[in-house]
Structure formats: C-alpha cells, structure tokens
Amino acid sequence: MxxxxxxxxxxxxxxxxxxxxxxxxxxxxxxxxxxPKNYEESLVxxxxxxxxxTGLVLRRDVYIQTTFTPAHxxxxxxxxxxxxxxxxxxxxxxxxxxxxSDCPYDPATSLAEQVESSLSSSLANFAxxxxxxxxxxxxxxxxxAPYPARKDTEAVWTTLSAHVPxxxxxxxxxxxNDEQLHHLLDFCRANPAMTAEPTIVQNKFCCDDDFDDAxxxxxxxxxxxxxxxxxxxxxxxxxxxxxxxxxxxxxxxSREASxxxxxxxxxxDMAVLDGTSDPRTMWADIDDVRRIKWCSGSPGWKKALDSxxxxxxx
Numbered sequence: 001m002x003x004x005x006x007x008x009x010x011x012x013x014x015x016x017x018x019x020x021x022x023x024x025x026x027x028x029x030x031x032x033x034x035x036p037k038n039y040e041e042s043l044v045x046x047x048x049x050x051x052x053x054t055g056l057v058l059r060r061d062v063y064i065q066t067t068f069t070p071a072h073x074x075x076x077x078x079x080x081x082x083x084x085x086x087x088x089x090x091x092x093x094x095x096x097x098x099x100x101s102d103c104p105y106d107p108a109t110s111l112a113e114q115v116e117s118s119l120s121s122s123l124a125n126f127a128x129x130x131x132x133x134x135x136x137x138x139x140x141x142x143x144x145a146p147y148p149a150r151k152d153t154e155a156v157w158t159t160l161s162a163h164v165p166x167x168x169x170x171x172x173x174x175x176x177n178d179e180q181l182h183h184l185l186d187f188c189r190a191n192p193a194m195t196a197e198p199t200i201v202q203n204k205f206c207c208d209d210d211f212d213d214a215x216x217x218x219x220x221x222x223x224x225x226x227x228x229x230x231x232x233x234x235x236x237x238x239x240x241x242x243x244x245x246x247x248x249x250x251x252x253x254s255r256e257a258s259x260x261x262x263x264x265x266x267x268x269d270m271a272v273l274d275g276t277s278d279p280r281t282m283w284a285d286i287d288d289v290r291r292i293k294w295c296s297g298s299p300g301w302k303k304a305l306d307s308x309x310x311x312x313x314x
Contacts, residue, residue: 002264007275019047026286033067065140071107142172164196172200178214202227206234243308257288
C-alpha cells in the first residue's frame with residue numbers, strides 16, 4: 001500500500017500552521033508548488049522549519065516536493081467589464097489573463113532562465129531548514145504540466161535534469177496524458193547523458209478519464225510513483241461503493257480513509273494527496289490508513305480490493 005502526501009493548495013495565510021499540524025499529526029510527505037496563485041511555498045517551508053525547530057522531525061524525515069510551473073499555468077484570469085461608450089449591457093464581459101507579480105520568474109526570459117529562477121526561489125525558501133549550502137535540497141520537483149510544444153517540454157526537462165541528483169533528488173510530471181508520458185520517457189532514454197527519467201506522475205484521479213488507467217499502466221510498467229489528487233472532490237460516488245463500506249466496517253475507520261487506502265492499493269507505488277485543513281482529520285486519516293494496513297492480509301480486505309478494482313472499470 002502506498003502513502004498519504006499532505007497537499008498544501010489554497011491554504012493561504014494559514015499554510016505554515018497547517019503544514020506544522022500535518023507533520024505533528026503524522027504526515028511525512030508534503031506537496032507544494034512554485035505557483036503563487038494557488039500555493040504559499042515560502043509558508044510551507046516555515047511550517048516544516050517549525051516542526052524541525054520544535055524537535056518533531058529532522059529534515060531527512062520529511063519528503064518535500066514542489067513544482068516548476070509554466071507561464072500558462074501561472075496566469076490569473078480576471079473578468080473585465082466593458083467601458084466602451086454605448087456598449088450593449090448584455091454583451092459578455094472580457095476575460096483577461098495576467099502573470100502575477102510574485103511569479104518566481106520573468107516570463108519574458110528564456111525557458112532555461114525561467115527554470116533556474118524558479119528553482120533558485122524554491123531552494124531559497126527551503127534553505128531555512130539547512131545549516132550549510134550543501135544540505136539545501138528538494139526531494140522532488142514536478143513539471144506542473146507539459147507544454148503545448150514538445151520541444152519546450154524537452155528543453156525545460158533537460159534544464160531540470162541538470163539539478164538531479166544534487167539539490168533536486170527526483171523529477172516528476174503532472175497533468176500528463178499517456179501519449180505525453182510515453183514521449184517524455186522516450187526522450188529521456190534517447191538522451192540519458194543529459195536527462196533524468198521521471199519517477200513521479202501526479203494526476204487527477206476521477207471517473208471522467210477512466211481513472212487514468214492508461215497513465216497508471218505506464219507508471220506500473222516503468223516503476224513510476226503515481227500520485228492521485230482530487231480523490232474526494234472528484235469521486236463522491238466512489239465513497240458510496242460497497243467495497244469502500246466493507247473496508248470501513250472491517251477496520252472501523254472513515255469511508256474517506258477507506259477510499260484512500262483502496263486507491264493506494266491499486267498498484268505498487270500509489271500515493272494519494274490529502275489536503276484536509278482540519279487537524280482532527282489529519283490525525284484520523286493517518287491513523288485510519290494505519291489501521292487498514294493492519295487488516296490488509298485479511299480475506300475481507302482482499303475481497304473488498306478485488307471488488308473495488310473491478311468496480312472502477314465497470
């Protein structure tokens with residue numbers, strides 16, 4: 001069975017407090033992003049630092065991943081009302097996009113410069129918890145999404161790869177389809193001297209795309225960790241499945257934790273992002289998954305897992 005990763009999106013000014021509480025309640029993996037419109041990466045670092053300073057953990061005890069986020073995913077959309085004299089009041093408003101001023105790079109620079117600037121910003125944030133420059137590192141950097149042009153994805157990936165395995169231990173990619181993932185693997189294998197293969201895929205897990213079966217199969221065949229996000233938000237109906245209820249009753253745990261555990265057991269190297277903001281739920285999720293692991297050798301668990309696997313393909 002895989003692991004729970006604490007997700008830090010949309011936590012705003014309480015990010016540091018929630019990250020600290022997540023670690024206190026048992027999380028040992030934290031996911032953030034260099035994407036100011038949705039994440040507060042510097043506050044994630046402060047939360048981890050507080051956990052280290054109070055003796056809860058050492059830096060090596062906590063897995064930390066962040067992103068390099070392309071400009072098209074940094075942009076903020078806003079609605080602008082028309083001010084033209086005589087404009088028809090029923091005309092739709094204009095939708096405009098802009099890059100926020102706190103973007104970790106200048107989008108007018110080259111892709112390589114954007115990557116270096118973003119990584120420098122992320123490493124500076126997480127340098128707080130290290131006593132020497134040699135100890136400043138991030139466990140994984142994830143490319144937030146492929147570029148529309150393959151050559152741009154390749155250029156960014158090559159620049160990211162230059163940092164592996166030194167101040168970046170591993171690379172991953174998010175919001176990727178099976179064709180894009182196949183191409184990235186082929187590109188890396190054709191250029192082994194200057195690229196690091198992806199070891200993580202972080203994708204939305206939902207019924208709309210057959211629970212990402214094609215991408216998960218590639219991950220399974222290539223030893224890539226699959227990180228599922230949007231599990232509760234996108235899968236309300238899954239919580240009502242008989243198999244989820246069976247695990248809940250077997251281990252005396254919540255249906256939410258039962259769903260997490262069943263997803264993490266779909267294949268090797270499966271992880272689930274858990275973004276709860278309730279400290280009570282943080283502890284319960286960690287403890288419930290632990291309880292389910294204790295039951296994972298039982299006939300009841302095996303029956304529920306087989307039913308769940310079959311059910312998501314029906």
